[in-house]
Amino acid sequence: MKAAVMRAPNAPLSIEDVTISKPGPREVLVRLKAVGVCHSDVHFWDGNFPAELPVILGHESAGIVEEVGSMVSAVKPGDHVISILSPFCGTCEYCLTGHMSVCHTVNKDQFQRQPTEAPRLAIKGEKVGQFLNLSSFAEQILVHENALCAVDKDMPMDKACLIGCGVITGVGSVFHSAKVEPGSTVAVLGCGGVGLAAINGAAIAGASRIIAVDLSDEKLQMAVRFGATDTVNPGKVNAIEAVKELTKGGVHYSFECVGLKQTAEQAYHMLRPRGVATVIGMISPGVNIEIPGIELLATEKRLQGAIMGSNRFRVDFPRLIELYRQGKLHLDDLVSDRIGLDGITGALQNLKDNKGTVARQVVVFDQ
Ligand SMILES: [Zn+2]
Ligand SMILES: [Zn+2]
Numbered sequence: 426m427k428a429a430v431m432r433a434p435n436a437p438l439s440i441e442d443v444t445i446s447k448p449g450p451r452e453v454l455v456r457l458k459a460v461g462v463c464h465s466d467v468h469f470w471d472g473n474f475p476a477e478l479p480v481i482l483g484h485e486s487a488g489i490v491e492e493v494g495s496m497v498s499a500v501k502p503g504d505h506v507i508s509i510l511s512p513f514c515g516t517c518e519y520c521l522t523g524h525m526s527v528c529h530t531v532n533k534d535q536f537q538r539q540p541t542e543a544p545r546l547a548i549k550g551e552k553v554g555q556f557l558n559l560s561s562f563a564e565q566i567l568v569h570e571n572a573l574c575a576v577d578k579d580m581p582m583d584k585a586c587l588i589g590c591g592v593i594t595g596v597g598s599v600f601h602s603a604k605v606e607p608g609s610t611v612a613v614l615g616c617g618g619v620g621l622a623a624i625n626g627a628a629i630a631g632a633s634r635i636i637a638v639d640l641s642d643e644k645l646q647m648a649v650r651f652g653a654t655d656t657v658n659p660g661k662v663n664a665i666e667a668v669k670e671l672t673k674g675g676v677h678y679s680f681e682c683v684g685l686k687q688t689a690e691q692a693y694h695m696l697r698p699r700g701v702a703t704v705i706g707m708i709s710p711g712v713n714i715e716i717p718g719i720e721l722l723a724t725e726k727r728l729q730g731a732i733m734g735s736n737r738f739r740v741d742f743p744r745l746i747e748l749y750r751q752g753k754l755h756l757d758d759l760v761s762d763r764i765g766l767d768g769i770t771g772a773l774q775n776l777k778d779n780k781g782t783v784a785r786q787v788v789v790f791d792q
Contacts, residue, residue: 428481428546428563429769430553434472437770438562443481444547445565448494449538452545453570455506458582460561460788461485462764462772463590464617468684468707469556470773480554481546483562483769483788484510485590487582490573497570499739504575505582507589507742510557511733512536512572526597526733533558536569562769564790574742580749583763583787584756587618588745590733591785592756594705595622595682597734597741599630603678603703607631610672613653614664614692615682616644617776618759618785619705621651623680628652629753632678636671638664638691647784650758659691668695681706689714689728698724703731762786 426445429438448454463485469476476482490504500506513525514532529536536558538545545567546553546560559566576585595618599605611627613620616639627635628651636655637648645656657667669675675697681689684706692702693716708714720726734741748754761784764772772786 426564427766428560429483429766430479430548431470431476431482432479434470438482440766441548443553443563445567446543446545448492448497448567449542450494450496451570452494452567453490453497453500453573454492455488455508455566455568455573456491457486457488457561457564457566458790459487459586461587461591461618462769462776462786462788464619464776465590465707467773467776471777473709474707476556477554479548479551480556481560481563482556484508484557484559485586486559486561486566487586487589488566491565493570499570500573500575505578505580505585506573506575507585508559508561508566508568509572509574509589509593509733509736509738510559511736511738512558512569515571523737524735526736530732536572562766562788574739576742576746580746583760583789584749585746586787587756587759587785588742591618591759592622592745592754593734593736593738593741595619595624595734596626596629596745596754597736598680598703598705598731599623599626601735601737602729602731603680603701605630605632605678608633609677610634610636612636612638612668612676612679612692612695613648613682614638614680614688615706616641616648617682620680620682621648621759621784623682623705624648624651624653625755627678629748634672634676636668636676638668641779647758651755664691665694672697675700677701678703684708686712686714690716693726693728696726698726701727701729703729705731759785760787763789765789
């Protein structure tokens with residue numbers, strides 16, 4: 426099968442023939458139909474986060490099951506599926522208490538092949554790294570069954586794939602991590618794919634005021650389409666003061682969707698007492714966030730993290746698809762461009778350059 430292979434940081438991905446293994450007992454072979462290009466891919470492509478090279482990036486995908494292993498029960502050939510980078514084991518403390526989104530961070534060996542086994546991906550006998558146990562910039566993926574959710578066959582694949590990372594991360598953080606209440610006030614820092622999904626989620630949750638914060642006026646315009654009631658451009662005004670003024674003292678909930686020390690600290694400082702700031706952005710290893718310790722005591726403000734929207738994806742994905750059908754989840758507006766495998770390098774560069782008009786660029790494969 427063909428895949429876009431990363432052989433060096435910041436270099437163009439090369440389209441190569443890759444050998445994909447046969448499904449092991451709990452593995453599933455999926456022919457991909459669509460994959461979104463996410464900012465997290467950029468963080469590995471530009472070398473900011475370490476990757477084992479050569480590697481196939483990509484992790485926001487949807488496709489059709491081709492073949493399943495002998496023990497697979499969750500899906501069958503012909504099923505339409507959305508993948509996720511946070512598979513769950515189903516037996517650990519986190520899974521059994523409903524926090525399966527962190528299972529893969531502590532139990533990851535269960536979801537990949539061991540060094541003694543044949544690799545899932547190889548080029549001329551040389552092992553190719555499987556990014557986040559998925560590697561979706563490819564025609565096919567071979568993954569653990571607990572990294573997949575079957576969905577209705579009438580759901581368009583180029584919209585479905587977005588649910589698997591950016592949308593669940595943004596919407597899930599609002600619903601599950603912060604538990605935004607109807608009538609409350611929300612600020613979202615960063616209006617890329619994840620930030621727009623958080624804004625959309627806050628609107629669905631019934632927030633009365635949703636303040637979008639971004640340096641790009643184009644992205645702020647887009648944010649309004651997703652439900653933002655107010656916009657703040659920190660290049661023009663002090664974001665913390667502007668948010669505090671709009672909400673008479675600060676928001677109940679803020680979401681950091683950029684991945685920087687400065688925006689994480691801003692997210693905290695624009696809270697009212699008892700407010701909750703949720704960091705969703707990927708903050709580079711070695712970067713620390715500083716907040717005044719006494720404020721934790723004096724104001725009961727909270728700073729928390731969330732991975733993959735604290736999802737329970739086999740419950741969440743069908744629900745999100747229903748919200749899309751009802752016109753509440755704006756997946757159509759998220760897709761800014763459709764490209765082929767050979768367009769991924771350009772798409773990564775667009776995200777890195779922070780092009781204001783880019784929400785999600787989606788690779789679509791021939792039907
Ligand atoms: Zn992603
Ligand atoms: Zn688990």
